[in-house]
Amino acid sequence: xxxxxxxxxxxxxxxxxQKIIKRYPEGKQKSALIPVLHxxxxxxxxxxxxxVMDYVASLLSIASIEVYEVASFYTMFNLKPVGKxxxxxxxxxxxxxxxxxxxxxxLEKKLNIKDGETTADGMFTLKTAECxxxxxxxxxxxxxETYHESLTLNKVDQILDDCRATVTEPISHWSxxxx
Amino acid sequence: xxxxxxxxxxxxxxxxxxxxxxHQGGYETLKKAVGMTSEAIVEEVKKSGLxxxxxxxxxxxxxxxxxxxxEGVPRHLVCNADESEPGTFKDRYMMERIxxxxxxxxxxxxxxxxxxxxxxxxxxxxxxxLHILQRAIDEAYEAGFLGKNILGSGFxxxxxxxxxxGAYICGEETALIESLEGKRGNPRIKxxxxxxxxxxxxxxxxxxxxxxxxxxxxxxxxxxxxxxxxIGKSTGTKLISACGHINKPGVYEIEMGxxxxxxxxxxxxxxxxxxxxxxxxxxxxxxxxxxxxxxLILNLANGEPRLMSYESLSEGGFATGTMLGSGGFILMDEDxxxxxxxxxxxRFYHHESCGQCSPCREGTGWMEKLLHKILDGHGTxxxxxxxxxxxxxIEGKTICPLGDAAAWPVASAIRxxxxxxxEYVTNPQNIKKDHHYYRVNNISPEFA
Ligand SMILES: Cc1cc2nc3c(=O)[nH]c(=O)nc-3n(C[C@H](O)[C@H](O)[C@H](O)COP(=O)(O)O)c2cc1C
Ligand code: SF4
Ligand code: FES
Numbered sequence: 001x002x003x004x005x006x007x008x009x010x011x012x013x014x015x016x017x018q019k020i021i022k023r024y025p026e027g028k029q030k031s032a033l034i035p036v037l038h039x040x041x042x043x044x045x046x047x048x049x050x051x052v053m054d055y056v057a058s059l060l061s062i063a064s065i066e067v068y069e070v071a072s073f074y075t076m077f078n079l080k081p082v083g084k085x086x087x088x089x090x091x092x093x094x095x096x097x098x099x100x101x102x103x104x105x106x107l108e109k110k111l112n113i114k115d116g117e118t119t120a121d122g123m124f125t126l127k128t129a130e131c132x133x134x135x136x137x138x139x140x141x142x143x144x145e146t147y148h149e150s151l152t153l154n155k156v157d158q159i160l161d162d163c164r165a166t167v168t169e170p171i172s173h174w175s176x177x178x179x
Numbered sequence: 180x181x182x183x184x185x186x187x188x189x190x191x192x193x194x195x196x197x198x199x200x201x202h203q204g205g206y207e208t209l210k211k212a213v214g215m216t217s218e219a220i221v222e223e224v225k226k227s228g229l230x231x232x233x234x235x236x237x238x239x240x241x242x243x244x245x246x247x248x249x250e251g252v253p254r255h256l257v258c259n260a261d262e263s264e265p266g267t268f269k270d271r272y273m274m275e276r277i278x279x280x281x282x283x284x285x286x287x288x289x290x291x292x293x294x295x296x297x298x299x300x301x302x303x304x305x306x307x308x309l310h311i312l313q314r315a316i317d318e319a320y321e322a323g324f325l326g327k328n329i330l331g332s333g334f335x336x337x338x339x340x341x342x343x344x345g346a347y348i349c350g351e352e353t354a355l356i357e358s359l360e361g362k363r364g365n366p367r368i369k370x371x372x373x374x375x376x377x378x379x380x381x382x383x384x385x386x387x388x389x390x391x392x393x394x395x396x397x398x399x400x401x402x403x404x405x406x407x408x409x410i411g412k413s414t415g416t417k418l419i420s421a422c423g424h425i426n427k428p429g430v431y432e433i434e435m436g437x438x439x440x441x442x443x444x445x446x447x448x449x450x451x452x453x454x455x456x457x458x459x460x461x462x463x464x465x466x467x468x469x470x471x472x473x474x475l476i477l478n479l480a481n482g483e484p485r486l487m488s489y490e491s492l493s494e495g496g497f498a499t500g501t502m503l504g505s506g507g508f509i510l511m512d513e514d515x516x517x518x519x520x521x522x523x524x525x526r527f528y529h530h531e532s533c534g535q536c537s538p539c540r541e542g543t544g545w546m547e548k549l550l551h552k553i554l555d556g557h558g559t560x561x562x563x564x565x566x567x568x569x570x571x572x573i574e575g576k577t578i579c580p581l582g583d584a585a586a587w588p589v590a591s592a593i594r595x596x597x598x599x600x601x602e603y604v605t606n607p608q609n610i611k612k613d614h615h616y617y618r619v620n621n622i623s624p625e626f627a
Pocket of ligand 2: 348365366531535540577582
């Protein structure tokens with residue numbers, strides 16, 4: 001995100017934030033922080049910069065530090081820029097039993113990046129994740145909101161091709177629906 | 180075929196929608212419940228013997244009866260839909276397929292507890308499930324099952340979903356409450372218990388998705404009838420999510436008390452070990468519970484068959500038993516490296532430790548490093564002893580049970596599979612040569 005671009009939610013996102021705040025009692029608007037950070041991440045290129053977090057703090061009338069400490073605790077929040085498609089591969093025991101380690105190695109080779117890195121064209125970021133409650137359909141990975149399950153290498157190839165062909169804007173966990 | 184109370188209608192086409200759910204008798208139990216007193220509902224849940232399905236197995240009716248009810252202070256029921264215990268995927272399966280069952284249970288539970296607004300805390304990764312729940316909630320509002328004066332009962336009730344953002348620790352109930360307040364997921368020191376001071380310092384009950392769903396059949400059939408299903412203090416049915424090297428991974432609703440052997444080998448459930456292999460070990464209740472070798476999971480130490488129940492699975496204590504936990508059944512075949520599987524678990528706990536207590540924060544990292552060293556072929560016999568020593572110094576010495584959950588898999592792996600650790604440290608050259616130790620694939624190894 002360029003520094004000069006004004007940091008402001010779209011009207012839809014702003015309206016949703018106001019709606020979410022109303023779910024919590026008067027004066028407990030801080031409770032909306034995590035949902036609002038998901039929205040912020042989706043609104044601002046898939047990651048949370050310090051100015052974006054400051055903006056969220058102002059929306060919720062809390063101190064910036066309260067936002068930073070939360071954003072840095074939860075693994076779904078990216079504190080540095082990421083690719084358009086963030087691929088999260090589950091690597092915990094049950095998925096490992098079904099070949100998750102090979103899946104990660106395959107993706108590293110194919111995308112020519114390591115865990116945590118982004119491809120030079122800014123298309124993919126590879127992240128390893130811990131159990132995503134999909135152990136019965138292992139190995140699996142998540143891209144945005146979508147769970148890709150019972151993976152084979154062919155399926156992975158197909159998914160990557162689909163991403164390249166269709167994704168133009170960064171996709172986030174929050175797909176701009178009601179939340 | 181065992182009785183199905185939660186999954187009976189799971190395969191009915193369109194059951195996600197309110198109309199089909201109602202067609203199958205959905206929300207009829209709510210109608211019955213609002214005609215009862217809240218005390219009578221709590222009484223039925225007590226009589227049912229239902230034990231919390233989130234892992235700890237605490238009796239749900241008792242928990243509900245502990246809720247403080249100070250005059251003029253709102254109370255809340257919070258549904259724990261954070262499901263992140265490795266091996267556990269039943270809640271996601273249920274919420275995705277039959278969301279109205281959870282909503283009906285939340286309304287009945289909140290009515291019984293006198294909560295006028297309640298929350299479903301769902302892990303952030305399951306955002307698509309959150310949308311499914313939100314759609315179902317919208318439908319329920321439209322039909323008058325949520326909102327003001329529900330079914331003319333005078334009970335006003337609002338139900339909200341709330342998402343997390345990736346942190347296993349937020350499944351621990353006080354961490355979940357912190358997270359719901361917009362903070363880091365640091366567990367609180369108890370007491371005070373949430374029943375006295377929970378969400379926003381208000382009396383709060385936190386229950387697992389499956390526990391809340393089970394309230395619906397309990398009220399429908401009556402607590403006494405429910406208690407007739409199952410065995411001993413393990414009443415009713417239980418959802419088991421089975422994964423690993425079996426022919427039929429998936430979520431199964433079992434009547435408590437069936438033999439473990441039947442669950443693993445019968446075609447109704449797991450369908451046996453895939454590729455004709457032998458079973459080596461089982462983690463019966465999510466990654467946190469002790470791993471058992473085949474002989475001890477199928478039979479008690481005295482040779483009698485082990486059953487799928489809280490009591491039978493824990494029979495023998497940690498020396499020869501394990502726990503039902505969250506019902507996450509992880510099965511490993513004969514080629515599996517126990518050490519390597521353990522390393523993925525320990526890495527998980529290290530990653531997920533919130534860092535408040537030094538035994539957990541430092542101990543999990545230290546154990547992960549030692550296991551890595553052993554897997555790398557540089558371990559020594561004293562490293563195995565050190566692992567034992569470290570885990571014993573975490574257990575029972577932390578704010579929340581994540582510390583124990585990190586210690587038990589290490590302790591049990593060494594207790595039952597010490598020979599494998601010893602083989603790794605005395606013959607490290609075999610670790611890499613023998614493929615089994617490192618990988619079990621269902622995908623072509625040529626790229627690895
Ligand atoms: C580290 C940790 C993680 C937990 N994760 C979950 C979880 O994902 N879902 C859940 O229902 N309970 C989880 N629990 C248990 C909860 O603290 C709590 O006991 C449970 O939600 C109570 O619901 P129940 O009485 O209906 O079982 C976890 C506990 C610990 C210590
Ligand atoms: S035991 Fe671990 S996770 Fe639990 S409070 Fe202590 S440091 Fe945090
Ligand atoms: S271990 Fe990968 S989804 Fe559970």
